[in-house]
Amino acid sequence: MKIAFTAPMKPLDDPVPSGDRTMGRLIVQALELGGHEVRVASRFRTWVKEGGDAAILTRETEGLSEADRITREWEAEGYRPDVFLTYHLYHKAPDWIGPALADRFNLPYAIIEASRAPKRQTGPWALGFRAADDALARADVVGALHHADAECLGAVLQRDRLKILLPFLDTLPFETAADLVIKHHKAPKLLAAGMMREGDKTRSYEVLADALSRCMDLDWSLTVIGDGPNRAYVESLFPPERTSFLGALPPEQMPQHYAAHDLFVWPAIREAFGFVFLEAQASGLGVVAGSTFGVPDIVQDGKTGLLAPEGDAEAFAAHLRALIPDPARIEQLGEEAARHIRFRHTLEMGCARLNAFLETALDNRWQRSTAPRRPHQSSGQPL
Incomplete structure (x- = not known):
């Protein structure tokens, strides 16, 4: 046509x-x-x-x-x-x-x-x-x-x-990057990605920071990809000794960063469905996310990720606390996530x-x- x-x-x-x-x-x-x-x-x-x-x-x-x-x-x-x-x-x-x-x-x-x-x-x-x-x-x-x-x-x-x-999505770049990485992380490497602007994006960072503050007794590190007018404020929310900020990256660099991590974490306040969840899962990452609008349509709760009520930092933290000490479960979620994208998206x-x-x-x-x-x-x- x-x-x-x-x-x-x-x-x-x-x-x-x-x-x-x-x-x-x-x-x-x-x-x-x-x-x-x-x-x-x-x-x-x-x-x-x-x-x-x-x-x-x-x-x-x-x-x-x-x-x-x-x-x-x-x-x-x-x-x-x-x-x-x-x-x-x-x-x-x-x-x-x-x-x-x-x-x-x-x-x-x-x-x-x-x-x-x-x-x-x-x-x-x-x-x-x-x-x-x-x-x-x-x-x-x-x-x-x-x-x-x-x-x-x-x-x-x-x-x-x-x-x-x-x-x-076009899964090939994400699958290719994942195939090139062998992970041997002593502590889970968490990844978040989102613009740093006023409103719902900043609120998502606030919920994520609140949830992670409840997990400081556990061993983890966080990488954040994104930039915007609220960057200084967003950076102040997270412990600097555990957090790396990479700024905004071009799309072609994203697959390698997904592949280098173990778990994708994003509260997704007021997001339609969150394209990053498709990319993360295609890269073999399980996710912890907010159960917002279309997120449950692309993330299978309990199978490819764990979903918390939108904006609920306590519930989000509970999911993180269940996964961070359990690398086998994180790996299982990632395998199911990759399979889920391969068969549906x-x-x-x-x-x-x-x-x-x-x-x-x-x-x-x-x-x-x-x-x-x-x-x-x-x-x-x-x-």
Whole structure:
């Protein structure tokens, strides 16, 4: 298929690394692996930090102007995709471009990763919430990356238009790095990774520091990967004699650092699912994590890791205290983690799930249209 793609939350070439950017790039990679032709229709970012009607209306005007530009471009080239695909929208990052182009060119419209918070129906985010809901209403299929999002979306989407599309990753770099390392650590080497910015990320570091402070009688060391405006504060939370801070690292260096450690630890406050948990498990690390939103969808509690209630430092510490003195259990979790990723979250599995997802978009669009039959996916004919 010819797929027009946009990511209103964060463009694929955004200079700031994040799990969101990584997941967007992996979606394109998996689609191309499946033989699809992916074209980034726009890198326009609709995300706004602060709400309010004026800011959101400005973004809407800019977004619709961008849709006009793309329309002229496509018409001049004679280009018509088979599907318009949007990755990640919500009240802070609605999609005006995808629905506009889908209507103008009579295209199936698909969304991967949408979240919906009914409390935002009123207040400064009301217009953004309404715009995101309008996009959901136009969508022929929506893929939720975890069950928590699917439950919220179920209020406005019929079952045939809502699918669970579990996240995935390219496991090869992580498996290769893990194969090159032989671990003989007297004390478990713990690893955490996250941006050091205000809000939920800093709160995750606070919970982790609190939990580790309850384990000072045990033998362990911690490596932290990440940087940001709160770095000095975050560093002050941890015992310097046991903690190494490596700063922000490029993605290509991450596999070797996962592989050099024994256990990944991250409270994941308010995180959608935590892409780092996929990477850690692919590297053969068990995890101790907060049971937040989609984390239980990718970490098997008691099998590939141990999950604590979100923000509960005492419960998090209890899991650490159970594992740190038990290297055999840590090794067992890591082996199960690698196996779990290999059987559920590889790039190839993502490719297969995306193929089925796009076929659903075409089928649903045809069923909602007046056409006598669904055209061939690459016909280029109106649906």
